Amino acid sequence: MEQQQQLQRSTSGSPRSPSSQPYLSVSVTDPVKLGNGVQGYISYRVITKTNLPEYQGHEKIVIRRYSDFDWLRDRLFHNYKGVFIPPLPEKSAVEKFRFSAEFIEMRRQGLDIFVNRIASHQELQHSEDLRTFLQADEETMERLRSQETGIFKKKPADLMQIFKDAQSKVSDIVLGKEKPVEESNLEYEKLKHYIFELENHLAEAQKHAYRLVKRHRELGQSLSDFSKAVKLLGACEGGALGKAFSELGTKSEALSVMLQKEAHQLLMNFEEPLKDYVRAVQSIKATIAERANVFRHQCELAETMKLKEINLDKLMLTRSYKMGEAEHEYNELKAENEEATRRFETIVRLMNEEIARFQEHKTLDMGIAFHEFAKGQVRLANSIADAWRSLLPKLEACSTQ
Known part of the structure; x- marks a missing residue:
């Protein structure tokens, strides 16, 4: 998987190298379990290395949890219509799997791939929300997560239902179960x-x-x-x-x-x-x-x-x-x-x-x-x-x- 991540980064235009070339490199490391029971969660060190002028210094280390990555994805989905927002790794609801060493490592790698796909994307890498995610302190991130504006008034379960309903709607269109106003575009149908x-x-x-x-x-x-x-x-x-x-x-x-x-x-x-x-x-x-x-x-x-x-x-x-x-x-x-x-x-x-x-x-x-x-x-x-x-x-x- 590490080999795959390196290849993904090298081919996506986010090299960890020469300071003469613009670069933005992110690593998600050191998962640590905090809290117990339903209140328990895993925190991660997110290390950003960059020479982009809009960032605060060449290296920044912050602590993030899964809900912070989820916040970032929701913000990008809301603000970048037409862009395929990278998916997050799954979130297990079963505690014995959620805190197993294998699951934690699998999620860490998934989160690392997720954020590097964003950092290497020609549109998403300029997102203000990405800069906030990579640089803001933990208190600021907690405050941002708790804010409810627009689409974010919906609970995560409600938001997922919206996506499922929308996908079902598209499925019905594709399968011919419903005939609303739609594009008559052969390439789009393909x-x-x-x-x-x-x-x-x-x-x-x-x-x-x-x-x-x-x-x-x-x-x-x-x-x-x-x-x-x-x-x-x-x-x-x-x-x-x-x-x-x-x-x-x-x-x-x-x-x-x-x-x-x-x-x-x-x-x-x-x-x-x-x-x-x-x-x-x-x-x-x-x-x-x-x-x-x-x-x-x-x-x-x-x-x-x-x-x-x-x-x-x-x-x-x-x-x-x-x-x-x-x-x-x-x-x-x-x-x-x-x-x-x-x-x-x-x-x-x-x-x-x-x-x-x-x-x-x-x-x-x-x-x-x-x-x-x-x-x-x-x-x-x-x-x-x-x-x-x-x-x-x-x-x-x-x-x-």
């Missing part, structure tokens, strides 16, 4: 179809990756249990057979440890990247829903303008005293429609740029993930074969006596 198909295929691959991890762990545990039983059997037998059984138990124990390590590597370098891309596609679907909403609003304004224009023409013909008020309303509506049109065109432009960037990064990340998976399976298969092969002469000698 994009929606691609995203929904991609989500299904990634989710299916991730499900089977999870099963592979589980299988490795179960086989490792079985070998561990087998090792104990064979060692006890060897102790009872004695002689050459007992020694052979003892070595069989030792090899089985070593292979058990190897399988457990490989299961962890498979989780971190294969299953988790797949799961991360499932979440990324869900973020894209939320952006698609925003685009559909803006388009519908623009169409509604255009229809209302037509009605206002017809009414204004009638009032001009009759020289009605209401003509001034009607003209004022029409001009206000025209300005609002022009703004809605600009907003929609911006979203379309950004989405076109974003999908090209997304596909480029996906190709790289998926290539790394599947390459690591294949290398791990080859390494494991060779190690297992070598371990059993080394035992064959001794076991064969016992079987021919």
Whole structure:
């Protein structure tokens, strides 16, 4: 995973190097558990290194918790319509998993990838909210999190429901269950179809990756249990057979440890990247829903303008005293429609740029993930074969006596 993170950073334009070139590099490190029970949470050190003039110094270290990262993502989603906001790693509600060493490390890596994707994004890296997140003291962040303005009056669960409803709405449009006002754009239809198909295929691959991890762990545990039983059997037998059984138990124990390590590597370098891309596609679907909403609003304004224009023409013909008020309303509506049109065109432009960037990064990340998976399976298969092969002469000698 660390190799994957380095590659992501190096290819995204945020080098940790030469001060002569603009750079913004972020590390999420040192997770620490604070509090107990439902009040417990994990804090992280967020280290920022940069030479950008808008930042306070070349290095800054702050303490952040998951809800701070969540705040940043909500702010970016609200302020950057049309941009695919990177997803956050999942938040486990089960305490025994939430505070396990494996889950904590998995989340730390996920948060590190999340914030570096933002820091390397040509639009998001200039966000004032990002600068606040990377530089503000803990009291300021706590105050910002507690502020409720606009969309942030909604509780997180309510906000997620809004996204789910919006995604469901887009799903209905794509599947033809509903026929509201929508874009008649072939490229946009292809994009929606691609995203929904991609989500299904990634989710299916991730499900089977999870099963592979589980299988490795179960086989490792079985070998561990087998090792104990064979060692006890060897102790009872004695002689050459007992020694052979003892070595069989030792090899089985070593292979058990190897399988457990490989299961962890498979989780971190294969299953988790797949799961991360499932979440990324869900973020894209939320952006698609925003685009559909803006388009519908623009169409509604255009229809209302037509009605206002017809009414204004009638009032001009009759020289009605209401003509001034009607003209004022029409001009206000025209300005609002022009703004809605600009907003929609911006979203379309950004989405076109974003999908090209997304596909480029996906190709790289998926290539790394599947390459690591294949290398791990080859390494494991060779190690297992070598371990059993080394035992064959001794076991064969016992079987021919």
